[in-house]
Amino acid sequence: MGSRGHYRYHWQSHNVKQSGVDDMVLLSKISEDAIVENLKKRYMDDFIFTYIGPVLISVNPFKQMPYFGDKEVEMYQGAAQYENPPHIYALADNMYRNMMIDRENQCVIISGESGAGKTVAAKYIMGYISRVSGGGPRVQHVKDIILQSNPLLEAFGNAKTIRNNNSSRFGKFIQVNYLENGVVRGAVVEKYLLEKSRLVSREKNERNYHVFYYLLVGASEEERKEFKLLQPEDYLYLKQQNFMIEDEEDLRHDFERLQQAMEMV
Numbered sequence: 001m002g003s004r005g006h007y008r009y010h011w012q013s014h015n016v017k018q019s020g021v022d023d024m025v026l027l028s029k030i031s032e033d034a035i036v037e038n039l040k041k042r043y044m045d046d047f048i049f050t051y052i053g054p055v056l057i058s059v060n061p062f063k064q065m066p067y068f069g070d071k072e073v074e075m076y077q078g079a080a081q082y083e084n085p086p087h088i089y090a091l092a093d094n095m096y097r098n099m100m101i102d103r104e105n106q107c108v109i110i111s112g113e114s115g116a117g118k119t120v121a122a123k124y125i126m127g128y129i130s131r132v133s134g135g136g137p138r139v140q141h142v143k144d145i146i147l148q149s150n151p152l153l154e155a156f157g158n159a160k161t162i163r164n165n166n167s168s169r170f171g172k173f174i175q176v177n178y179l180e181n182g183v184v185r186g187a188v189v190e191k192y193l194l195e196k197s198r199l200v201s202r203e204k205n206e207r208n209y210h211v212f213y214y215l216l217v218g219a220s221e222e223e224r225k226e227f228k229l230l231q232p233e234d235y236l237y238l239k240q241q242n243f244m245i246e247d248e249e250d251l252r253h254d255f256e257r258l259q260q261a262m263e264m265v
Helices: 004-015 030-046 072-076 088-102 119-131 139-158 210-218 221-226 248-262
Strands: 049-052 055-058 171-178 184-192
Touching: 030 049, 030 119, 055 088, 072 088, 072 119, 088 119, 119 171, 139 171, 139 184, 139 210, 139 248, 210 248
Parallel strands: none
Antiparallel strands: 049 055, 171 184
16 A cells, blocks of 8 residues: 555645546446546546556547656656556556566557557657667667658558548557667567558548658659659549548648658668
8 A cells, every 4th residue: 555655645745636546446346337437537637548557548639738748758767657647658667667677578569449549659658768768879860760760651551541640551560679778779660461452442531541642742843843743633542532632731741751751761
């Protein structure tokens, strides 16, 4: 009970609002209704993370949340799980510390249905570990390459679907390798189960892979002439199923980001 008591005191001493139960093993009655009600209560108060023991449940808020900055990195770095509110940084830090202390490989599995926020969760984990694992300019260059692999993979493997504007249409396994002192050495990304059928046919109101729209909307006039590019609606593989582009500005920005990622990687 000592750690739980410390946890409650920690919350009170910082005057942080508490909503529902932050670890559902503490629910007075464990049932599907009780779990859903607790998650709903926390979600309505912008608490998107909840524990079930060592498992972290994340509910997609479909908006940018304010608690992923330097303050939170410092707050969760080296802290015990129950010292702070549930957070994906706590999960990432626990994994990193276990690797350093036990000298054993660590693994995190991110699962959920389409639109649950798996892709973003993976980015936060990678970003946190990158920030706490130390190293000089050369190591930072390696980290940048690892992080920039994300927009590259997403461009060629993610697509807009009915349920999710940035839906991963493939699975990936990311292996990050470390030196004895915990500094990042490199990484390997394995990709599998790419939804190839999407290239030629899609459901109504869904789109092909991002990269086609990035290029056709984001290319400069010089590039359009050089590569003889037409408009997206001129291509059969892109204009199927009520074709409409409403996010041209975002596509231009993402095309620039893709080019930066290619330069880095």
